[in-house]
Amino acid sequence: MADPIAAAILAACAACAVVALLDLVLNGRWWFWLVVSLVPPPALVLLPSLLLPAALVAGGPYRPVAVVASLVGLVAGYRRSGIDLGAIGRGPAVTTSERELKVCVWNTEHWYQQGDPGPFYAFLRSLDADVLMLQEYHHDNHDGTWTAIDDMARLRTAFPGHHVVADHGQVTISRLPARHVPTTAERVLRVDVDVPGPAGTHRVSFVNVHVPVQIRRVSPLRRVFYREVRARADHREREFAALADDVGGIDHPLLVAGDFNTSPAMADARRVTSLGEDAARTRAMVFPRSWHARGARLWRIDWALTRNGLEVHEYGLERAQGLSDHCVQHLTVGVGTRHRSHHG
Template structure:
């Protein structure tokens, strides 16, 4: 078999995987595992196959290159890459009106790090509003134990209102207008009263991870995947209902445990406007921050009409967490929220 024929077969196999991914992703629980593929592969693989096909030449090589080009176009939306768009001037917030908000998965709340570094780091972020996830400790068996750090938080942030529930913490310098119950069990909604009299609803979100760290040779591994797929389905449906029923401009942020290559990313983008392009990154990634490289994006910030994001960036957490800090500035633009 010639090199061109081998490359053609590889392009056919990749195209078959991509077709199955586009059809089954987010629609069948069993595809949760294949959807864990690193998002950059959806660009890297067809580019490599296309280059190999053109190098091999001949009808098989050129056919592989053509098939790879189609796969590249079909799969680039799964890659997490942000396509270039016309640059716009900055949207400066009105002086004194911008709300500085951070969202951060704390990786089990300094379970493996020094609290004497963790709390000063939180304080150093100097946000008006904190949306913090994983206010719990890992039991390393697929479950976690809730903790109570309220006393230390109140001592460290005496000027903040603090709401703790469901392993989530929301802290705000602004008055808390209301804490609203949600259908989503891994979400904490806290409505904040802004100086101008408006209300901003904040949704602090932590979607369950897809799998447990068990051997894939055990049936329990697949039962856990199916169970967690159902958990994620309920969470996303509940969150969609909660956001739709919210009468105020809303900011939805947190760790969604969802990459751009997963079908659940469609559910996320239906919640509100994703302004990640404001990071200025070709490949915005928030998970596993390491020098010179981050793996992919699991953390999202979205807004509904009436809330306007002016800046958005990922901040390095040092070695305190495996998630970057999401930092945004937001204002209310006065636009009425459409009725649902």
């Protein structure tokens, strides 16, 4: 192989390793790295995977350096890629519960703002969920702000006999008795549901989450872009800290779920997974993808996590009939579980 080509491969491998090391140091520590971490998570593995074989066949005295650099990039990238090769062959948990609940979690993308409420409500009813956790119960002002709406009359007509709670830009709808519990976090709605079972009534908390997005859609050539990134990074920091406090104060079974606007490439993903057991890890999901639901599903920004004995029997992600850019998270959770074993 010609020396210029080998030099180019070495430079690319070195750059890949340097970026991986900078990511290790700056991701989650410097507000501007939120912009860098918007990189598609699969790219963190794809690029070093392409460079590694090229480094192996390259000539020149620096081939070992290129190989090591590409391996550093590959290992570091895998940690942030959202790919879970351990899911291959993973069997489902075998559970015996007193009661199962069907839960659906969905970011509605500004609550039918761009369309007819008829198909929107027909879709909500078709989900046939015991508990329905919805985000973005508001309209977008297209300037980085949003406007609160009041659609409670239509909600109660669409879901007769259900308990409907709306606050903080979220809605939770329950077939079972439910009550609103205040939270410290600003964009979080906690609803406690009473679930009857043979051994008595179980209290389960459903924590409906929408973490602010990292950027405002304005030109990066304008100062407002960087002011918004800094402000939103601070807001996200406050929200994650408050959410951790809210969740940590609950000692009974709970589900924390919603749109975290956090991909696996972001250090904030560690904050997400610290909230509970990742529902996707209960299934053989090598690469969960919840966004973009209208086109090619690229990566994951919607999560569901359980704590304090609430078990996930089923978990999946499905498109939303073109009504939103987010997939619907479908879960079946077990309440009052007495026995658990694993196979696979």
